[in-house]
Amino acid sequence: MTIRVALHHKTAYHYDKPIQLAPHVFRLRPAAHSRTPVTAYSLKITPENHFxxxxxxPFGNYLARVVFPEKSTELSIEVDLIAEMTVINPFDFFLEEYAENFPFTYPEQLLKELAPYLEIREGGPLLASWLAEVDGGQKAIVDFLVYLNQRVNQTVNYSIRMEAGVQTCEETLEKQLGSCRDSAWLLVQALRHMGLAARFVSGYLVQLTADIKSLDGPSGTDVDFTDLHAWAEVYIPGAGWIGLDPTSG
Known part of the structure; x- marks a missing residue:
């Protein structure tokens, strides 16, 4: 039976006098390629007088470009959506034969299409040292992805970080501490250094209490909760984009 979850997200700013709001771009609508079915979505913006x-x-993400013609003492953005928590088997795919084992090389045309996701943005001695310890020997690609994801999880201790932006890989490795977005960015760069196309993903983490307590392991959360979250995706021919969450390993 599919579980439906209603999600409400509100961000509000209040000002002590009317101000002219600059044009804004809001990225708060689920991507069209999301595996989780979103059956209802609404965006409400205050002030109501806006265009x-x-x-x-270029990557298929929805953008809401908003212009405010009048001054206002408030800026409020509310998103409501209903998502179907459909059970998805992440291993339900058939790999292209050449991509069954790591390492492999993308075909020439695919390399061109994946170029933005292969761009190495960061280096540094700590990252180089961490990558040098990665077992890059030939192994099944799924086993390698699980191994690399778990290695990031074991390296970086989780922390809630309220500061804006993402830490560099060097910062995260030096502190061995970071938020979900810091671990995700480290994994993205590690995958690219290993010759695999990867991208950064943001969205929501929804965790519900189990109806029945586990008999042979942790039962999970004691209360239903939702939070902002970040993870990584890697492109494997035959499987497409595969999601990896280094925060939870």
């Missing part, structure tokens, strides 16, 4: 234009960026 909105929906667009898509």
């Amino acid at each position: 909105i234009s929906w667009q898509q960026d």
Whole structure:
């Protein structure tokens, strides 16, 4: 039986006098390629007197471009959506034969299409040392992805970080501490250094209490909760984009 979850997200700013709001771009609508079915979605913006234009960026993400013609003492953004928590088997795919084992090389045309996701953005002695310890010998690609994901999880202790932005890989490795977005970015860069196309993903983490307590391991959360979350995706021919969550390993 599919579980439906209603999610409400509100961000609000209040000002002590009317101000002119600059044009804004909101990225708060689920991606069209999301595996989780979203059966209802609404976006409410205050002040109500505004002009909105929906667009898509080159990667297929929805953008709400909003212009405010009048001054206001408030800026409020509310998102409501209903998602179906459908059980998905993440291993339900058939790999292209050449990609069954790591390492492999993408075909020439696919390399061109994946170029933005293969760009190495960071280096540094700590990252180089960490990568040098990765077992890059030939193994089944799924086993390698699980291994690399777990290695990031074992390296970086989780912390809630309220500061804006993402730590560099060097910062995260030096502290061995970071939020979900810091672990995700480290995994993205590690995958790219290993020759695998990877991208950064953000969204929501929804965890529900189990109806029945586990008999042979942790039962999970004691209360239902939702939070913002970040993870990584890697492109494997035949499987497509595969999600990896280094925060939970």
